[in-house]
Amino acid sequence: MGVPLNFRSGESPISINNLTTAMNAVLDNSVRSSHPMFMNQLYAGVDPIALAGEWASSALNSNVHTFEVAPILTEIERSMLAKIASLWLGENADGSAPDHDGLFVPGGSIANLYSMILARERACPEAKKTGMPQGYVAFCSEQSHYSYKKCAHMIGLGMDNMIKVDCGKNGAMLPEALEAAIAAAKAAGKTPFYCGATAGSTVLGAYDPFAALADVCAKDNVWLHVDGAWGGAALVSKQHKHLMNGVERADSFCWNPHKLLGIPLQCSIVLSRHAGEFMAANSYKADYLFQPDKNNTEADLGDRTIQCGRKSDALKLWLAWKYRGDEGWEKLVDHAFSLAKFVEAEVVQDTTGAWALATPAQCANVGFWYVPPRLRPFNKDTATPEQFAEIAKVAPKLKDRMQRAGDAMIGFQPVPALNLPNFFRLVLPNPRHNSETKLRELMKRMDAMGADL
Amino acid sequence: MGVPLNFRSGESPISINNLTTAMNAVLDNSVRSSHPMFMNQLYAGVDPIALAGEWASSALNSNVHTFEVAPILTEIERSMLAKIASLWLGENADGSAPDHDGLFVPGGSIANLYSMILARERACPEAKKTGMPQGYVAFCSEQSHYSYKKCAHMIGLGMDNMIKVDCGKNGAMLPEALEAAIAAAKAAGKTPFYCGATAGSTVLGAYDPFAALADVCAKDNVWLHVDGAWGGAALVSKQHKHLMNGVERADSFCWNPHKLLGIPLQCSIVLSRHAGEFMAANSYKADYLFQPDKNNTEADLGDRTIQCGRKSDALKLWLAWKYRGDEGWEKLVDHAFSLAKFVEAEVVQDTTGAWALATPAQCANVGFWYVPPRLRPFNKDTATPEQFAEIAKVAPKLKDRMQRAGDAMIGFQPVPALNLPNFFRLVLPNPRHNSETKLRELMKRMDAMGADL
Numbered sequence: 001m002g003v004p005l006n007f008r009s010g011e012s013p014i015s016i017n018n019l020t021t022a023m024n025a026v027l028d029n030s031v032r033s034s035h036p037m038f039m040n041q042l043y044a045g046v047d048p049i050a051l052a053g054e055w056a057s058s059a060l061n062s063n064v065h066t067f068e069v070a071p072i073l074t075e076i077e078r079s080m081l082a083k084i085a086s087l088w089l090g091e092n093a094d095g096s097a098p099d100h101d102g103l104f105v106p107g108g109s110i111a112n113l114y115s116m117i118l119a120r121e122r123a124c125p126e127a128k129k130t131g132m133p134q135g136y137v138a139f140c141s142e143q144s145h146y147s148y149k150k151c152a153h154m155i156g157l158g159m160d161n162m163i164k165v166d167c168g169k170n171g172a173m174l175p176e177a178l179e180a181a182i183a184a185a186k187a188a189g190k191t192p193f194y195c196g197a198t199a200g201s202t203v204l205g206a207y208d209p210f211a212a213l214a215d216v217c218a219k220d221n222v223w224l225h226v227d228g229a230w231g232g233a234a235l236v237s238k239q240h241k242h243l244m245n246g247v248e249r250a251d252s253f254c255w256n257p258h259k260l261l262g263i264p265l266q267c268s269i270v271l272s273r274h275a276g277e278f279m280a281a282n283s284y285k286a287d288y289l290f291q292p293d294k295n296n297t298e299a300d301l302g303d304r305t306i307q308c309g310r311k312s313d314a315l316k317l318w319l320a321w322k323y324r325g326d327e328g329w330e331k332l333v334d335h336a337f338s339l340a341k342f343v344e345a346e347v348v349q350d351t352t353g354a355w356a357l358a359t360p361a362q363c364a365n366v367g368f369w370y371v372p373p374r375l376r377p378f379n380k381d382t383a384t385p386e387q388f389a390e391i392a393k394v395a396p397k398l399k400d401r402m403q404r405a406g407d408a409m410i411g412f413q414p415v416p417a418l419n420l421p422n423f424f425r426l427v428l429p430n431p432r433h434n435s436e437t438k439l440r441e442l443m444k445r446m447d448a449m450g451a452d453l
Numbered sequence: 454m455g456v457p458l459n460f461r462s463g464e465s466p467i468s469i470n471n472l473t474t475a476m477n478a479v480l481d482n483s484v485r486s487s488h489p490m491f492m493n494q495l496y497a498g499v500d501p502i503a504l505a506g507e508w509a510s511s512a513l514n515s516n517v518h519t520f521e522v523a524p525i526l527t528e529i530e531r532s533m534l535a536k537i538a539s540l541w542l543g544e545n546a547d548g549s550a551p552d553h554d555g556l557f558v559p560g561g562s563i564a565n566l567y568s569m570i571l572a573r574e575r576a577c578p579e580a581k582k583t584g585m586p587q588g589y590v591a592f593c594s595e596q597s598h599y600s601y602k603k604c605a606h607m608i609g610l611g612m613d614n615m616i617k618v619d620c621g622k623n624g625a626m627l628p629e630a631l632e633a634a635i636a637a638a639k640a641a642g643k644t645p646f647y648c649g650a651t652a653g654s655t656v657l658g659a660y661d662p663f664a665a666l667a668d669v670c671a672k673d674n675v676w677l678h679v680d681g682a683w684g685g686a687a688l689v690s691k692q693h694k695h696l697m698n699g700v701e702r703a704d705s706f707c708w709n710p711h712k713l714l715g716i717p718l719q720c721s722i723v724l725s726r727h728a729g730e731f732m733a734a735n736s737y738k739a740d741y742l743f744q745p746d747k748n749n750t751e752a753d754l755g756d757r758t759i760q761c762g763r764k765s766d767a768l769k770l771w772l773a774w775k776y777r778g779d780e781g782w783e784k785l786v787d788h789a790f791s792l793a794k795f796v797e798a799e800v801v802q803d804t805t806g807a808w809a810l811a812t813p814a815q816c817a818n819v820g821f822w823y824v825p826p827r828l829r830p831f832n833k834d835t836a837t838p839e840q841f842a843e844i845a846k847v848a849p850k851l852k853d854r855m856q857r858a859g860d861a862m863i864g865f866q867p868v869p870a871l872n873l874p875n876f877f878r879l880v881l882p883n884p885r886h887n888s889e890t891k892l893r894e895l896m897k898r899m900d901a902m903g904a905d906l
Binding site: 284 | 461570709772862875
């Protein structure tokens with residue numbers, strides 16, 4: 001790249017020309033996550049207005065920990081949180097936001113971590129001072145994001161005490177399975193305190209049944225958190241927000257606009273329904289930062305956090321939201337959902353035997369197998385173990401070919417719990433420049449590239 | 454600002470012209486953290502080359518969790534970590550980097566959190582699965598960053614089990630006090646497992662005596678972490694790196710180039726001296742993200758983290774480091790340190806009685822009182838309680854006047870442990886456009902603005 005990647009000791013300065021060459025090489029050798037054919041992860045495709053906001057926020061280099069150093073950015077964070085709280089909980093009769101507390105945080109895993117700390121503070125306030133006692137257990141679904149397990153590790157609960165609850169065929173948590181898991185834990189002398197539900201699961205896009213889960217949790221005073229990092233975006237759509245029914249009964253909620261809305265990484269929000277909870281759970285009142293004799297300290301966000309420094313991630317979302325309005329996001333989300341349904345229909349209606357549906361379209365996810373001619377016909381309900389073993393090898397090989405050819409990037413994985421060997425998980429986090437035509441062409445190219453596998 | 458700060462339900466899109474007006478209002482109402490007179494926090498003043506790297510990284514919107522989606526950015530992160538590991542531990546005879554493991558993370562608090570999780574994994578590997586047992590204790594200094602206490606809260610250790618160790622007059626941890634604290638904990642039946650030391654403390658800029666602390670920690674197999682978020686920058690300076698003597702004996706180390714080097718927020722590194730430790734401590738092996746049958750999965754950084762998504766924070770540092778070379782950083786850091794010494798000398802040599810030294814220059818910090826004429830002479834060693842009470846009120850009032858006038862932003866705080874009432878803590882995280890002349894002028898303005906206090 002004109003400039004060595006690694007460093008020597010006594011590294012010398014290089015010229016701006018060489019630096020430009022190096023920078024171009026970095027860009028040329030990076031994956032085009034904004035390309036419409038990047039459908040590999042739950043983020044992609046930057047919104048250009050939000051990118052302008054991100055650039056401004058980097059140039060300002062403001063840290064949203066105290067009001068005195070980030071006055072307007074603190075207010076913008078609060079304003080954006082109020083907007084999302086209204087989407088989540090519904091607004092008051094006078095149009096104001098409901099009671100809430102929250103923060104922008106670096107990613108969904110840390111958002112889930114916050115929710116678990118809030119739940120621990122309610123269940124066991126002495127943990128903050130004296131440590132996490134043994135005997136507490138938490139729950140998440142079999143199909144939930146792995147951060148729930150990692151958060152259990154982090155907070156000293158232990159991964160074994162984050163109990164996985166069975167899901168139905170669609171990947172949503174079964175309320176009766178949660179109820180049974182809670183009962184089993186109590187029978188074993190444990191104290192259930194937290195349930196992490198999911199709106200838009202990573203692989204299948206499943207929405208847990210929040211109202212039913214809230215009923216179960218209420219019986220044992222279990223904190224209900226909804227990880228809507230991906231699927232929380234349904235809240236902006238009149239057509240799809242029914243998927244979120246009951247979410248307003250959760251104690252906390254997180255959403256990553258850096259996923260389906262295309263806000264630059266990172267843009268994650270975690271909210272609780274009770275004002276003051278973040279401060280109670282996290283404050284330490286460091287006297288050199290949060291002195292009461294400074295101006296406007298009541299507006300400081302910093303002591304409510306587990307970070308000290310926080311870059312402003314609210315400005316970019318605020319700017320893009322003002323520009324696009326609620327209707328802009330609604331159109332975007334509806335388009336993403338409809339494209340997933342389109343691919344599902346293409347697979348289901350296929351008469352060549354090249355495609356088989358693994359998991360139906362939920363959120364903006366759809367799962368399918370590409371079936372090379374030698375493996376046709378493939379039917380997951382009647383397939384032999386040999387056919388399963390063979391189909392499992394197709395997606396890794398075809399993906400490899402597509403990667404090398406610079407074609408679409410699409411993830412694949414198995415779901416052992418649902419007896420699904422490796423299938424393509426197509427997600428649509430960047431629907432702005434995608435269309436039914438492009439997706440149909442993609443499937444043609446996959447068929448051409450994989451026919452001899 | 455032309456556009457309402459808050460949102461209504463059914464928020465309509467606004468025009469690009471109104472958006473521009475709003476953006477200008479945001480910029481106009483933000484604190485100029487890149488102004489040379491912003492000396493309020495341990496970050497400021499963006500390096501323009503690094504800013505270009507930050508903008509590129511936002512436009513790429515790459516997530517450094519898997520190699521397949523961020524190939525060159527993964528390599529750049531590894532290359533940058535190797536460079537910092539060489540600075541910290543010294544390079545091998547052949548010029549290669551010593552064994553290490555590490556990550557770029559969103560801020561020093563989270564860096565400290567990682568170190569504590571690594572230490573817990575060594576002391577108590579069952580904690581990952583079964584939870585944090587009672588009985589463990591950790592140590593940090595009286596003058597260390599508050600994140601140590603918050604991390605103890607987070608990992609389920611409890612804030613009370615993060616024991617604060619006394620410091621000397623200069624704010625550095627006393628090794629004999631650490632030894633006594635460890636002995637006392639053991640006598641009380643506790644298991645010491647972690648000591649968080651500091652290179653460049655937040656308020657005083659103090660450097661703990663790392664070699665002596667390492668001797669103490671070695672006796673009881675206590676993990677030694679050095680929080681060099683601010684003062685770790687001394688490693689790039691031949692003149693100042695002696696302050697870091699013994700740091701190479703620490704088990705882990707963190708440094709925030711977003712502080713003294715002026716890399717845009719956030720740019721924080723945490724390193725351990727043992728390869729493989731991050732994976733052992735944090736991995737969960739989520740099968741939809743870190744599948745072994747994908748290409749190049751051995752290069753994935755993601756499962757070593759406690760986040761899932763991570764923006765590339767390495768590119769901006771890499772770019773600026775290539776451009777400035779080791780000598781560029783050395784010059785910058787030496788200048789910052791020398792300006793702090795200059796202000797100290799101005800205060801000490803002052804004959805008007807307007808200034809009194811609270812804490813000598815260490816790292817790029819210096820602490821002093823402004824003494825209005827009615828309180829002169831002020832001598833901290835002979836001051837009456839009334840004089841102490843009066844001087845404590847000066848800094849808040851003078852800072853308020855300076856804030857309203859749009860003059861310099863300088864923090865203040867008391868240090869009760871050292872019997873120091875509110876004093877100005879001047880820090881120099883942005884020395885690029887600062888000079889002795891400008892600082893002398895600042896002191897004149899402070900004197901003029903505060904004379905009637």
